Amino acid sequence: MKEKERLFITVIGEDKKGIVAKISTLLYELDINIEDISQKITEGFFVMTMLVDIKDSRAALEEISLQLKQIGQELRMEIQIQHENILKMMHRV
């Protein structure tokens, strides 16, 4: 079995309808599994994070990133994609 390859997708901006719908539809189309979703209002921002596993996806990281950024533009929200390793390195000793 292929090892998991997990990314964090962070969506930051103003809360509106359809954020989860749009992103999860794209992820489904790209064959990406969502393992966890959390959201909260912090420092005045709506922040949603998704932990996803891209091991089954045929799309390259570049493609995934490009499509997500496009959705970000449509929603007028910042979308940041990062491999989970960097968050583990920064926040766990």
Add this chain to the structure above:
Amino acid sequence: MAISVDEVFETASMILFQNLDIRTTTLGVNLKDCVDSDFPRFMDKVYQKVYVNARRLVERAGELELKYGVPIVNKRVAVTPVSLIMESHLSPEKFLGLAMSLDQAGKDAGIDFIGGFGALVQKGMTRSDVMLIEILPDVLSKTERICSFLNVGTTQAGLNLDAVNLIGKMLKETAAKSSKSLGCAKFVVFANAPEDNPFMAGAFHGVGEGDLTLNIGISGPGVVRNVVANNKDCDLTQLSEVVKRTVFKITRAGELIGRELARSMEIPFGIVDISLASTVAAGDSVANVIEAFGIERIGAHGSTLAIALLMDAVKKGGAMASGNVGGLSGTFLPVSEDAGMIEAVKKGALSLDKLEAFTSVCSVGLDMFAIPGDTPQETINAIIADELAIGVMNNKTTAVRVIPVFNKKAGDLVEFGGLLGSAPVMEVNRFSAREFMSRGGRLPAPLTSLRN
């Protein structure tokens, strides 16, 4: 334990809103194996070695940028000090030819700068070293990417005043030959130069290094400023603590990316340089960090203490985060490349003398400052000698990058454009050290060097 929304948000905001980036990935390339008595063949070997490896750096860095979402701003190459590999090709045309060839390799590979066109002359100069210094005005004005350095002093050897005395003249010629005198921005003179510094213009691949090595410089004045601004009411001990924790996090990110980049290129990972590096972008200023501490303008009394606190906390956080901290790992406070520094000079808050004083608490030197074009060459030499004497006597790296701007007077503003920013021309002391400087010779190594 799962990563929380707040932690993900913290990291994402550092990148999206506070300019966190990997400021530079610098590939050290040994050129000693390219040495050949046939000069065209020698140039060809140098071109190939630099081009092939630089190309790989650019490709791999792009992949990691995507994977971790952290911009890798600059990709650079540092080579073996050029005077060393040119010892058997002593003609100015050949020095210039090699510079052109290196410049072309960098351009073709898509990298920003190539460092290492310099020499280690702390104790004496070979004919090749002297020739290199003589040809520098042409190299710095005719090439785009070539950066040069000279190491003219060490704590072990003392300070080579004869070498220092060649620099003022060289810089004035470079200033006259290059547009806006910008050639001078690509030259740094050092005392105790580190062999693995990834930051330009002073990077070179030291003779004690292996064939290839990857060094990286992280940055994040904006991130540090943000955390300082969010901790207005704490005392110095607590302030140091919050800065330390933040720097720990950003250094860990740098360490991860640096190691993975080196691994994917199948070369050894060298060091992480934890210097805070500013840019002219809004919010990316080290001066603004100092000001966020509660100092009206950098340069005011109290600034030296603030820098001491900042850099000590940066070093402590960085050293805990990475086992391979190296390079300069201090702070350059470049005048023209830092919006807060430019403002402080314009407002009369910051003088050259205060800038020199910052060196005592871990600033690395006098960086990217403009002085009048008619400053006598021996005064330029004396400015350099003063700054480097601090390094030699205190067993630390110090450096100078000065631009005697052609045809400009104190108070004028020079727009360099782009990343190099703009520089208010600073006043220099009008009294002369001519007779003292003309004594020449070498400042003996200080007593502190006798440690065996």
